[in-house]
Structure formats: structure tokens, C-alpha cells
């Protein structure tokens with residue numbers, strides 16, 4: 001399953017609206033004979049790629065898959081049929097498919113006499129490579145991670161508007177890794193006016209990654225003609241609205257499943273107030289400014305009992321910064 005997870009991580013950002021799945025096929029003796037991951041939409045699914053690599057060695061063997069194999073005919077035939085045709089005897093699955101149309105894979109495999117085990121490294125998969133897609137499958141809207149870099153006193157820029165080097169080099173490199181794996185990077189028009197960000201995913205050497213997420217700028221007003229987001233480094237969508245629901249509906253129609261919301265404070269506040277932030281990723285730098293814009297503007301809270309409550313799922317040192325990942329407490 002570790003191998004299947006690694007394979008799925010490698011295709012994140014290229015499969016939406018399909019899930020980035022990883023699959024491994026072992027022969028009868030337990031040797032790895034095939035590894036696969038989801039192809040871009042319309043191409044073969046992970047199981048089919050892994051089975052093709054394994055060939056006849058799959059017969060009597062075991063398949064290990066991060067997501068329940070599909071039992072329905074979408075753009076490609078059901079993966080369950082491919083597993084049965086290859087003579088797979090045992091299947092290990094991390095998480096089941098919440099989509100009622102695609103689910104039923106486990107039942108169909110068991111009915112055909114295949115031994116099925118569900119739940120192996122389920123939390124790793126559900127909180128990692130399949131997090132955004134599982135959210136999308138359950139809610140019908142993209143998963144939104146709000147990422148920002150802040151000082152210890154919660155500021156995202158200095159009083160003169162400068163914000164460029166709040167987080168350290170290691171944090172910035174990590175952000176590009178996140179950017180490379182999402183479908184869209186979103187910012188408010190105010191951030192474009194203040195910082196003129198490029199909003200592209202860069203490689204470690206500073207050059208643009210070969211695949212770029214969609215850049216999304218939200219705001220009613222025009223963008224300055226020479227703004228970096230209007231260059232040809234990546235496609236850009238300017239949505240002239242202030243309604244987070246409209247933004248997510250528009251992104252859903254474009255097959256976007258995983259969104260990185262990179263501020264600024266007012267757009268993030270609107271998404272938080274609308275209940276449309278699914279994860280907070282804060283890079284907290286050991287600096288104090290004492291003045292300047294705060295990470296979040298009006299989020300509809302006027303008293304402490306009305307605070308938006310989150311659970312910290314991870315806190316890790318990144319260079320000299322601390323990265324905090326937190327998810328909303330639901331219910």
C-alpha cells in the first residue's frame with residue numbers, strides 16, 4: 001500500500017475530476033509485478049495500468065489499491081472486470097468509494113470469490129492523496145485549502161504593504177510542491193493589486209513546472225494590464241463575483257477538485273464565513289511586525305463563542321517556520 005500511495009502521489013493534479021489512485025499487483029509469491037496510477041481523464045485507471053505491467057504474472061496474485069475498484073462503466077470499462085479477467089485472487093483496498101454510481105466493487109469481487117480486505121492505511125490515504133477527491137465525491141464541490149504565511153502576531157504583510165519574505169525558503173519551496181499537486185490556485189483581486197503574484201507552480205530550480213494549475217482571481221474590478229497573472233505561464237480565470245458558492249460552482253464545472261486559496265484576508269474571510277474552507281495551512285514565521293494586515297478579515301464573527309473552531313491535525317517545523325494544518329470541527 002505504501003507503494004500504491006507513492007504512485008498515486010505522483011499523479012496528483014493530473015487526474016481531476018477523477019481520483020488520483022495508486023495500484024500494485026503482486027504475483028502468487030508476493031513479488032511486485034506491476035505498479036500503476038490513474039491516467040489523465042479518459043485514460044486507463046490505476047488497476048488497469050498495474051495489471052498491464054504484470055501481464056500473466058497477475059494470475060492467482062494480489063492487487064493492492066488505494067480506492068475501491070469501480071464496478072461501473074464510465075469513460076472506461078469497470079476495473080473490477082479487469083481484475084477478475086486477470087485472475088486476481090485477493091484485493092486489499094484502503095478506502096471505499098462514497099460515490100453510489102461507482103461503488104459496489106467490493107461486493108462484486110466477493111461475489112466472484114475474490115478475498116477482499118478493506119481499511120489498510122485508510123487514514124493515510126483519506127487524509128493524503130484522496131482527501132480532496134473524497135470531499136468532492138461527498139459534497140459535489142471542490143476541496144479548498146486556505147494557505148497563508150503569517151508572523152507570530154498574525155500579520156500577512158507589513159504596514160507598507162510588503163509581504164514577500166514572511167516565510168522562509170524551506171516553506172516557500174514546500175508551497176510550490178503543494179501548488180504542483182492542485183488543480184487551481186486562487187487569490188482575491190486585492191492580492192493581485194498589492195503583490196502582483198505569478199501564482200505558478202515552480203520546480204526546485206525556480207523554473208515553471210511543466211504542468212500548471214489553473215490560476216483563479218476573484219473580484220468585480222479589472223486586473224491591471226501588465227499583471228503577472230495575465231501572462232502566458234498558465235491559464236487564468238478572472239471571476240467577476242464576490243460569492244464563494246458561485247466561484248466553486250464555476251470551478252466544479254471546469255473539473256476542478258482541489259483548490260489552494262492563497263488569500264488574501266478578505267477573500268479568505270468570505271470563504272470561511274460561507275463554510276467553504278476545508279483545511280487551513282498556516283506557515284507561521286518567527287517574526288513580529290506589530291502593524292500591517294492580519295491573515296483574515298471579516299469572517300462573520302463578533303464574539304468569541306462564535307469563533308470558527310478547528311482541530312490541528314499536524315504541526316511541523318519547516319526550516320525556521322512552523323507549518324500548522326487544521327481542519328474544521330464539524331457538527
Ligand SMILES: NC(=O)c1ccc[n+]([C@@H]2O[C@H](COP(=O)([O-])OP(=O)(O)OC[C@H]3O[C@@H](n4cnc5c(N)ncnc54)[C@H](OP(=O)(O)O)[C@@H]3O)[C@@H](O)[C@H]2O)c1
Pocket residue numbers: 147148149150155156157161162163166187188189190191192194195218219220221222241242243244262263264265266267268270293297
Ligand atoms: N502573507 C500571505 O500569505 C498573503 C497572501 C495573500 C495576500 N496577502 C496580503 O494581503 C493584502 C491584500 O489584502 P486584501 O484583503 O485586499 O486581499 P484579497 O482578499 O486578495 O482581495 C480583496 C478583493 O477580493 C475581491 N473579493 C472577492 N470576493 C470577495 C468577498 N466576498 N468579500 C470581499 N472581497 C472580495 C474584492 O475585489 P473587487 O473589489 O474587485 O470586487 C476585494 O477587493 C496584501 O497586503 C497582501 O500582501 C498576504
